Amino acid sequence: MKKNLRINSTLLLFLLGSASVNAQNVELKVHVSGVYSTKISLLPLSGSGALSPIIEKADVKNGETSVLTIPSERIPGQFVLRFDYKDNVSGNPYPSERYFFVGSQNLELWANPKAINNSDSTWFQKGEKENALSAGFVKENGKQRAQLSLLQNFLLGYDQPKSAFYNSAVSEYEKRRIEYNTWLSGEIQKHSDAFVSRTFQFQYIPLVDFKGTERDRMYNMMDHYFDHMDFKDPLLAKTADLKDWMNGYVNLYGTMATSVALRDSLFSLAGQRAIEKAKSGHPLVYGWMVDYFYKGYEGFNISSGIKMLEPYLQDPRCLTTKRLEIEKRLQGIESIRAGSIAPDFVTTDASGKSVQFHSYKTTAPYKLVMFWSADCLHCKDLVEKLYPWYVKAGGKKIMDVFAISVDFTDTEIKVWEEAKTKLVGWKHSLAKGGINSPEASAYFILSTPVLVLVDSRTNKIVALPDTIEDLETSVQKQ
Template identity: 25%
Template structure:
């Protein structure tokens, strides 16, 4: 009796201390120095652990015995959003290799090996379908054979994943499976119509991963009519919003990601549709003031909108100062609002070029308003004397300036072309792009009898 008790006591500490590990090897080893482990959630990533990478490229994370199952992310370089990969953890040891050329491979982990195998199998079947349609796609027998493989593969993987975390992802990935031969166009349309059939946006396991984000982006950007991409994007976004259903937290995250994608690409019609139709109201309900401001700043500075107003101090020939609103100016057919800085190297190259161009123009053709997002008022003032043809505004606070905010300025120089009614009509990338665009604009008619121009 006592011997049995002693034996139990002897193994009890080992049982209590039992824990899982995530270990692996990075290749080439000399290019990796550290690794960070994060637990992925719907709206953030929670730090779990970090480790140094050995000279041979090996690393190990020792997980706590109560570490929650879910999606985890290993970050191996900066910036974190570029240099990382995800994996599934469900109370098992995981061993992997990561090669910069070959990518990620799992040596041990039922969850991750099953997920990889499923994706590889589905990719091969997809290639067979593409080859079938590319070759003409006429034989019912060949089509049914591919579809049978597709259906059987999905069913077998779902059975193999029973009781596992990965089952959530495999069932949500179930593809469209037709019963009879259809042409490629009909297949694509049906696949689009059935895309969200098996995706539950309320599933917390899917929410706490990249799955819903990737599925949404794939849908919006892949099912597109190249003849009218923006119309397709907007239709797809509306479908996504409806598919998400009553899941406000997920809806906010996914729509904000979509808005950011189109905002970065400066696709203003689509980005503003997301904001106006959905995201602004969602952000206000969530009291997300920062997001509300970002959406409004982007919209206000979009082509087609009236440029946000601001004050300009104008000096006459006698040095007398008059303060005017930009909207009240009535001296040119077009206006160019340019944001620059005295410490910006690109600005110091382009602003003199812009001034040389303006010197060749009639006063009624263009007026430039140069807004310096800066901190040194004296240095700015000295530099303004080099550009007497411009109206100058000191944007105190640099990136924390209301004029720059209202024009959604993220970099200098930034150019905004306005018509005589102060409507934004173009946002050229640089001074050369402005010059090329300006040549296409209609110019004011000259009076029949006019004196010598001050430019002559």
């Protein structure tokens, strides 16, 4: 595996360079007007650190110009320019945002943060290419799709799908669909030198069999979803639209799920099909696809999906940025499972005395290990349900709760200090090092919250419940 990692790192550096051939830093000049002052932040919409500021300019006054230098490794790309502006010196800041494309061209923007998306108040310099092309395409694309949308709505709502009239409408729709896709292909080819043209292909309309049932149409859309996608283009991975487009694909599978087990199975199938399509494309896009599904599986705790990703880690062409996380998660799936011995650790009791987890004596049948962060919304939701259930179920009579916080920053720890005072009866400890602490590493923790139900007598893992309902079921089964 180490050998594959070395190959991958070299290939990644080479291909990242080839994906941004001749890329140089781009200057964005922002002329501010219409407000007393503003903070300006630049946030990328894709890549590492997406939606986190990479450049910030504080206290830019009305009439001033601020220059933001966008680094070459971020170019081309899609960005958000955020303004936190004040109307007067003592006023509260108000936010506004402008989404835009950056190619190889230096940009100049005259911006009124109070009317940031009004073309009369905010505009780029004359001759600007990427965003002017985007605006023109959106307008023309709406005209091109208008009649198709009307026909589609008719076909979906008409109550006599076997009539000659319906069949005639199906034929007309198909003719217009082909015409539209042909026009779209022409626009992509015509503007192939512009980064924004990569986003045009997300507008392709796949083949749909309107003569079948609703279920037939769903399967048809799944089968043809990738028909027009150019996975060989490395710049596809730098678009923000790719994620939204893939969300649409996964949602097709999600609409068919009638249970959590079926959902997990369908999402795993969706991932395998999508990755196999991307596999024959550019390694950057191939790796992006693996990353996308890993993050989804991790978020929903879909172990079957994460296991499905394992073979792709052996492929040196797969430039996933999540290789180490996936490998760690796979190790966790094998090690932290029902029937295995729970890893030991040291925590503290209410008096501050050290407590060894394995040797902790209790009359309760279970010990519950909870990794959490008091500053995590999902954790808050879980704790708000778990604690009342714990009290109602009999508290210490049924289980001892070992709540291990992975909060790391001073701000997070302060929130944890306050939150734990409301969770009386639990054994609270702060894992030094957060997600990289010995405790978190032993349990292969990559995200929170995580629950591990342990038999108090044997220290064997009983279950890995995702919800309070799962936990209650696991307790009742024993």
